[in-house]
Amino acid sequence: MNWVDYLQVLVFLVALIALTKPIGLIMFKIFDRKANTGLIGKIENLIYKLIGINPDTSMNWKRYLISLLIFNCIGFGFVFLIQLIQSYLPMNPQHLSNVEPTLAFNTAISFMTNTDWQSYAGETTLSYFVQMLGLTVQNFLSAATGIAVFLALTRGIKNKMNDKLGNFWVDITRSTLFILLPLSVILAIVLVSQGVVQNFNQYTEITTLEGIKQIIPSGTAASQIAIKQLGTNGGGFFNANSAFPFENPTPFSNFLQVLSILLIPSALTYTYGKIVGSTKQGWVIFSVMLTILVIGLSISLFSEYSMNHSIGIAGNMEGKETRFGITNSVIWSTSTTAASNGSVNAMHESLMPLSSMVAMLNIMLGEIVFGGVGSGMYGILNFVILTVFIVGLMIGRTPEYLGKKIQAKEIQMAILAILAPSLVILVFTAISVLLPQGTSSIYEKGAHGFSEVLYAFTSAAGNNGSAFAGLNANTPFYNIMLGIGMLIGRFAVIIPVMVIAGSLSIKNITPISQGTFKTDGGLFGFLLFSIILIVGALTFLPALSLGPIVEQLLMLK
Amino acid sequence: MKNIIIALKIFLLMTVITGLIYPLAITGYAQLFFPNKANGSMLFIHNKIVGSELIGQQFTKPEYFWGRPSAIGNNPMPSGGSNLNPVGDTLKDQILARADTIRKYHGNISINSIPKDLLFASGSGVDPHISPETAFFQVERITKYRHLSLEQKNKLNKLIQTLIEPPDFNIFGEYRINVLKLNLQLDGI
Numbered sequence: 001m002n003w004v005d006y007l008q009v010l011v012f013l014v015a016l017i018a019l020t021k022p023i024g025l026i027m028f029k030i031f032d033r034k035a036n037t038g039l040i041g042k043i044e045n046l047i048y049k050l051i052g053i054n055p056d057t058s059m060n061w062k063r064y065l066i067s068l069l070i071f072n073c074i075g076f077g078f079v080f081l082i083q084l085i086q087s088y089l090p091m092n093p094q095h096l097s098n099v100e101p102t103l104a105f106n107t108a109i110s111f112m113t114n115t116d117w118q119s120y121a122g123e124t125t126l127s128y129f130v131q132m133l134g135l136t137v138q139n140f141l142s143a144a145t146g147i148a149v150f151l152a153l154t155r156g157i158k159n160k161m162n163d164k165l166g167n168f169w170v171d172i173t174r175s176t177l178f179i180l181l182p183l184s185v186i187l188a189i190v191l192v193s194q195g196v197v198q199n200f201n202q203y204t205e206i207t208t209l210e211g212i213k214q215i216i217p218s219g220t221a222a223s224q225i226a227i228k229q230l231g232t233n234g235g236g237f238f239n240a241n242s243a244f245p246f247e248n249p250t251p252f253s254n255f256l257q258v259l260s261i262l263l264i265p266s267a268l269t270y271t272y273g274k275i276v277g278s279t280k281q282g283w284v285i286f287s288v289m290l291t292i293l294v295i296g297l298s299i300s301l302f303s304e305y306s307m308n309h310s311i312g313i314a315g316n317m318e319g320k321e322t323r324f325g326i327t328n329s330v331i332w333s334t335s336t337t338a339a340s341n342g343s344v345n346a347m348h349e350s351l352m353p354l355s356s357m358v359a360m361l362n363i364m365l366g367e368i369v370f371g372g373v374g375s376g377m378y379g380i381l382n383f384v385i386l387t388v389f390i391v392g393l394m395i396g397r398t399p400e401y402l403g404k405k406i407q408a409k410e411i412q413m414a415i416l417a418i419l420a421p422s423l424v425i426l427v428f429t430a431i432s433v434l435l436p437q438g439t440s441s442i443y444e445k446g447a448h449g450f451s452e453v454l455y456a457f458t459s460a461a462g463n464n465g466s467a468f469a470g471l472n473a474n475t476p477f478y479n480i481m482l483g484i485g486m487l488i489g490r491f492a493v494i495i496p497v498m499v500i501a502g503s504l505s506i507k508n509i510t511p512i513s514q515g516t517f518k519t520d521g522g523l524f525g526f527l528l529f530s531i532i533l534i535v536g537a538l539t540f541l542p543a544l545s546l547g548p549i550v551e552q553l554l555m556l557k
Numbered sequence: 558m559k560n561i562i563i564a565l566k567i568f569l570l571m572t573v574i575t576g577l578i579y580p581l582a583i584t585g586y587a588q589l590f591f592p593n594k595a596n597g598s599m600l601f602i603h604n605k606i607v608g609s610e611l612i613g614q615q616f617t618k619p620e621y622f623w624g625r626p627s628a629i630g631n632n633p634m635p636s637g638g639s640n641l642n643p644v645g646d647t648l649k650d651q652i653l654a655r656a657d658t659i660r661k662y663h664g665n666i667s668i669n670s671i672p673k674d675l676l677f678a679s680g681s682g683v684d685p686h687i688s689p690e691t692a693f694f695q696v697e698r699i700t701k702y703r704h705l706s707l708e709q710k711n712k713l714n715k716l717i718q719t720l721i722e723p724p725d726f727n728i729f730g731e732y733r734i735n736v737l738k739l740n741l742q743l744d745g746i
Binding site: 004007008011047050051052053066067070071074075078121122123124132133134136137139140141169172173176177181184185188189192193194195196197198199200201204206208209210212213214215216217218220222223224226227238239240243244245246249250251252254255308309310311312313315316317318319320321322323324325328329344345346347349350351352353443444445446448468469470551554555 | 563564568570572574575576577584590594595596598609610611612614616617625635636640644645647648652678679680681683684687725726728737740744
């Protein structure tokens, strides 16, 4: 690494820190507002009129959750259906055939759950119709769903003995119209200026200078890529995702995209602080997230630049693009796994053992190092509850968080939300490496092959979507197993979080006293950090030992 | 039941806004202000498309500059990398084979003297760039196989200089050269 590499890392981190407050403040104002004016406000009010709801009515946790589930089911059903019949639908200049049902199932779940795992290759599988009206829409709505759950939880924390968690329809409408859509328009416009394609053309067949045929794909990429990054979705328009030059043509487009990955999850920590009435609460959480991100980034940079003893060359460029180089590929691989984004600008299967371990561990920790849009915040709040509980045990007091007593129900639910994805990762991986349907898809041999399977279920359970792409995941076995994994990873977190929101909401707020354990300082931050790492390490160290750790040791031998 | 109807209605509205109006508006903007870029940054010679500036082509002849190795033969249907384990045997064999091919044209040099760009496959399979060092490394070979005069060789070195793209805003990314552009101009030397 030379000084320019360090400078790029620094610029990225400074930009992230600098944008957290302003964007967080804007979001706070949007969520806090009672009535809306302006053009978008008019559209918002028109929507409420058209669907026939009163935006001022508030839901209890059950109604909120049921609305969310129904809404997500419809999203799933629509994306599933249009894939099955895409050859009869318009905007299919390549005449791509109907999608195989288990693949359509996997893809529909994948985009509904904000995972964007891709068992398919965009340019050879999906029509522009499906990409636009199916996938782009879910990119928005799954992110809006995450924000909605986050908002419901914060209201539960704020409320004093009432069960009003807000209106799900209002929350998703507002998140989409005022946050996700404007930011996407801005990003898409800039991306187009960098060379990201945006058209409805047929693919172009050309003859290269050396006289070989080459097919150049096309499509409405810019509009989808903008929300793919901002909504922590990550599903590429093309198979190589943001490594593909039409998706990410310049280092500047790369910088904007990788910053967009972390932008909203990071800013939501500030929004959270504002909502609960103490920005310090938000900054503590932000600091813990940033610390884990920087540790992971440092290990990955070290690993990618150090000597590859297997071939005797230092600096790993396999699966990386020349314009980004190693540094920008590593900033991306760390960020995209810390956030539940999952887009890639370099191939993760070709990462060095330690950096691939960081990528996996980032997801395994529960997608709470910034995490997904909304889901990162409600995810880390589970760990906050756990931390408060453990501290309460140590000092022998009833645990409290922001004046709310943390009792058996909250703890049970928080533990459930933390353990359910872990269960998917470990159990589903174990099943897959024992069955011929699981092992026959493995591409690389040995420990690396095990990592392929482990990474796949980690990615599914964490709703991340990145992959060790050598694994042939487009088989009925993996399509269904990963689909179920994504569902559990999403809803076995959302449902407990909504229960916690409902339970906290009806509690009284105890005034702060001398004995209250403060959750807005460095000590709490350190404890939270430790508990995240202890839970993550204890759960996954054995599995990681069979994959990246043993690979690192073998390489050094 | 009422919930389901509300959900259906709002889903429909959101689909129209985010799945139709939004991408169409961006398409309109892109086609109006950046028509060439929005349609794939195609390069034309005599009104005929010779390729996309952003999609690297395969070059194997010794008289052309070679780009990054590609796991998909530079045909992006679909795009992608090798997905090989960087510390595994398959990649090691591939890299040693690539080094051997290069040695055929560049003499018996150590593997660490060969630019990494020519040994490691790209992520997209169509990486359009190589580093300036990788371009300069190939000048001797091209001079030889094109029977260039000393003057022409100097011209070629100058051409590489002029085609170097610096990091964006002098911060982001790497120094790089577009291989297709370079080879197109190489034919004119």
